[in-house]
Amino acid sequence: MRKLLLFSVLSLGICVAASAQVTVGNVVNTVSKATGNKVSVSGLLTQLAGGIASGSYTSQWAAAKSSWTNSANKVTTAAGAAQLLGQLAGYVKPTAFNSNWASLKTNWASGLKTVNTMQQVGTSIKTLVGSMNNNAFTSSFLSNKNNYLSALSLLK
DSSP states (O other): OHHHHHHHHHHHHHHHHHHHHHHHHHHHHHHHHTTTSOOOHHHHHHHHHHHBOGGGBOTTHHHHHHHHHHHHHHOOSHHHHHHHHHHHHHTBOGGGBOTTHHHHHHHHHHHHTTOOSHHHHHHHHHHHHHTBOGGGBOHHHHHTHHHHHHHHTTOO
């Protein structure tokens, strides 16, 4: 009887863990790969771009999206990632940002020019995400936002 009970508890735990992975989507894939592999800055950039609600972008984003995404999928350097992050922020409408962004924007953009580590890229992404209003994101991104921010800390 004890073996049956132990088996049932373990089976339930496995089902719950599998369910949790399904509900958090791509961010879990990124985080789980970090246990033995590097977290992909390209994946994190494209997840962010996809997580920003379409209404939060300027009209110029439609023409630039394909090229930006292609570049983001290929980026391997911190400087390149920082440049793409700056471009992405430029396509976001000013109304998508909270009131703190006005005081951070200039220094944040200047800081992107001197980024030389992936950790700095992660910090820059966190600042950008933290400066945006929640309604600037898709509901899917918002539900996984904490996991996304955790994955940023794994950038090396």
